[in-house]
Amino acid sequence: MAGTTAAYDDVIVGAGSAGCVLARRLVDAGHRVLLIESGGLDTRPEIHNPGMSLALWNTEVDYAYVTEPQPHAAGRRLGWPRGKVVGGSSSINGMIYARGVPQDYDNWAYRGCLGWDWDTVLPYFKRSEDHEDGPSALHGHGGLLPVRRNNDPNPLSAAFVAAAQQADLPFVTDPNSQDYLGVSYTQHTVLDGRRRSTWTSFVEPILGNPALTVITGAVVSRLVLDAGRCTAVEYIIQGRTERAHAHNEVILSGGAMGSPQVLLLSGIGPADELRALGIDVQVDLPGVGANLHDHLICPVLWETTQPLPPLSVQGLEVNIFWKSNPALTVADTQPLLVHGPYLGDDPSVPENGFTCLGGLIRPHSRGRLWLRSTDPTTPPAMDPQVFSDPHDLEVMADSVELVREIGRQPALDEWRKDEWAPGSDVTDRDAVRDYVRTHVQTYHHQVGTCRMGVDRNAVVDPRLRVHGVDGLRVVDASIMPDVPSGNTNAPTIMIAERAADLLLGKLGK
Ligand SMILES: Cc1cc2nc3c(=O)[nH]c(=O)nc-3n(C[C@H](O)[C@H](O)[C@H](O)COP(=O)(O)OP(=O)(O)OC[C@H]3O[C@@H](n4cnc5c(N)ncnc54)[C@H](O)[C@@H]3O)c2cc1C
Incomplete structure (x- = not known):
């Protein structure tokens, strides 16, 4: 009572x-x-x-x-x-x-x-x-x-934006406008x-x-x-x-x-x-x-030749809105630059590095949530059924490939040492899919x-x-x-x- x-x-x-x-x-x-x-x-x-x-x-x-x-993400939680x-x-x-x-x-x-x-x-x-x-x-x-x-991006963010432009993405001044397709500095609260x-x-x-x-x-x-x-x-x-x-x-x-x-x-x-x-x-x-359902990310990580410059705002200064297929009417991927080495639940990161997350933003997969217990302090069970629709895995693999392509551009020569993950041995599409299944994370x-x-x-x-x-x-x-x-x-x-x-x-x- x-x-x-x-x-x-x-x-x-x-x-x-x-x-x-x-x-x-x-x-x-x-x-x-x-x-x-x-x-x-x-x-x-x-x-x-x-x-x-x-x-x-x-x-x-x-x-x-x-x-x-998650059965379609290497059984990971x-x-x-x-x-x-x-x-x-x-x-x-x-x-x-x-x-x-x-x-x-x-x-x-x-x-x-x-x-x-x-x-x-x-x-x-x-x-x-x-x-x-x-x-x-x-x-x-x-x-x-x-x-x-x-208005004052740090030099790594500026180099990443230049690299994206070298990879043929347009620069976007306002990602919250109708002309949002391309690379932009994030707006923030x-x-x-x-x-x-x-x-x-x-x-x-x-x-x-x-x-x-x-x-x-x-x-x-x-x-x-x-x-x-x-x-x-x-x-x-x-x-x-x-x-x-x-x-x-x-x-x-x-x-x-x-x-x-x-x-x-x-x-x-x-x-x-x-x-x-x-x-x-x-x-x-x-x-x-x-x-x-949820948006998903998958990290691509580069070791750097030098420590990163200080942040100018928060750790997520650059994002990209892009279509995995030009026939689409709207973007289905949103890669995001992370100021630091980040592989989610995989702890094997270099001391100095930066990450760009491949991002899936129009997922087809749907899951569900249910009660485990009548105790309100016990979390419900959550099953997003990540990649249960195979379309989502393909779009995420495309997004990861886009990000890798940007990472190879000359504007990042000053910063990039090697691609740490997925790494140079991950080349064919099956290997990329495997990498995505083992490294996919929530976009929150x-x-x-x-x-x-x-x-x-x-x-x-x-x-x-x-x-x-x-x-x-x-x-x-x-x-x-x-x-x-x-x-x-x-x-x-x-x-x-x-x-x-x-x-x-x-x-x-
Ligand atoms: C790590 C992280 C990074 C993110 N980054 C971004 C970003 O950069 N930009 C962006 O746009 N979005 C981002 N998001 C997503 C965004 O923040 C969320 O979508 C948004 O905050 C959801 O708002 P909400 O009101 O639905 O839920 P919430 O903001 O989560 O609020 C729910 C509230 O209800 C309370 N509550 C729940 N159950 C009970 C209960 N039984 N009794 C009393 N209180 C209860 C919770 O404690 C919580 O305070 C991020 C989210 C996370 C977690």
């Missing part, structure tokens, strides 16, 4: 990328909001230092999830870092600001998600943005989220040398507002349903179970793993699976946990487990309401029907901006 009960207008579960944006907009509109977060405050200094992101992995601010063994702290994954991510392309959102609309086409979502991207170039048709200015260019998470940008400035209550270190264990309506949440804090009532709505913003986990724990999901765990079925929603863009749509397997409708339950929405990366072709923080923030208008009744009923 729950102990203390308190009441709010809206209860938001998860103070991550989406939850913080939504909380801010609802509080600004005069709602009394409770924001519940299982992690703690962002007191670790590395969070705020853009060059220290990797130091956050496997600490108390990281869920450090591990997938099921992939590590999945996720933020367990205010700001969520925006407090531990790579700070790249990328939106994807208009076709991503037009495709969501085409699949039945009315109101999520590019022309409709662009104003929501712009609303949160404070882009250094000032207002334009594509960018917002004066918003709460600083978006900056890299860093201001004055400090990370800007959604917590520091949206919530921290209003912590003194009495309409906002933030509870950290509290794991939401269950939704309370009354005659088909979600009226409250239960959460565990310091060993006690407490309850918070929502007069208006409960919003799940627990991310691609957290939101489906809370739904399943509450009896909303595939009925057979729930019964097998002894959970009372409230709503048989077969799509909860399905459609799990898991989405889709509470898919928005209008079909039987969709979890939320286009107004983000959970099918079959009143007073309950999901607002985070889990609602994306298909992952956009770029990093997912900006699209998640856009979703929260639009969700705020839906909740505030600005877009009809």
Whole structure:
């Protein structure tokens, strides 16, 4: 039984990328909001230092999830870092600001998600943005989220950009524009040398507002349903179970793993699976946990003749958007330069080196997530089914080959010693495929487990309401029907901006 009960207008579960944006907009509109977060405050200094992101992995601010063994990736389990702290994954991510392309959102609309086409979502991207170039048709200015260019790239990044141009890729000045195909310096959410998470940008400035209550270190264990309506949440804090009532709505913003986990724990999901765990079925929603997918990377590493120059911003200064097949209408690969030697779970790296990740951004493979236990602190099982569609392996191999070609160009002569991995002995396509299977990693863009749509397997409708339950929405990366072709923080923030208008009744009923 729950102990203390308190009441709010809206209860938001998860103070991550989406939850913080939504909380801010609802509080600004005069709602009394409770924001519940299982992690703690962002007191670790590395969070705020853009060059220290990797130091956050496997600490108390990281869920450090591990997938099921991946049969098409040499049977490996992939590590999945996720933020367990205010700001969520925006407090531990790579700070790249990328939106994807208009076709991503037009495709969501085409699949039945009315109101999520590019022309409709662009104003929501712009609303949160404070882009250094000032207002334009594509960018917002004066918003709460600083978006900056890299105006002073370090010499290795500049050499890599020159090498990409020598390999016939055009230079792109704004990767968030219609002319995004080519090599560009990443735009980022860093201001004055400090990370800007959604917590520091949206919530921290209003912590003194009495309409906002933030509870950290509290794991939401269950939704309370009354005659088909979600009226409250239960959460565990310091060993006690407490309850918070929502007069208006409960919003799940627990991310691609957290939101489906809370739904399943509450009896909303595939009925057979729930019964097998002894959970009372409230709503048989077969799509909860399905459609799990992710972008993927595969590192190419060069040993260098000298130590790397200091970073100018964060460790990911250059990216490429490119088509593995010129007949495609949009990019399906996004290679990314990493300032240092990085092979993921393979520790055999040289002392001095740099890496460029091959990147797959339009995956065909789909996996799923399910509960292992009714204990809310036990992570769910996650099986992305990496490369279960053989198309994805081929595109990743193409992306790796593109990156290797760039690495051979004269502009990198000053830096490059040898290709360390895959290495000069990996030449034929089969060997490249083997390398990819043994070195593929997450791009950290898991989405889709509470898919928005209008079909039987969709979890939320286009107004983000959970099918079959009143007073309950999901607002985070889990609602994306298909992952956009770029990093997912900006699209998640856009979703929260639009969700705020839906909740505030600005877009009809
Ligand atoms: C290492 C890493 C690097 C990345 N790099 C980039 C990048 O450079 N650019 C980019 O655009 N994207 C990047 N991403 C992806 C991007 O950060 C995520 O897609 C985005 O943050 C997802 O937002 P969200 O709101 O869906 O989830 P999250 O931000 O993960 O927030 C979910 C929150 O809910 C909380 N929560 C979950 N369950 C419960 C519960 N039961 N009770 C209470 N609280 C709960 C969690 O603790 C968390 O704080 C990266 C991600 C990672 C992990």
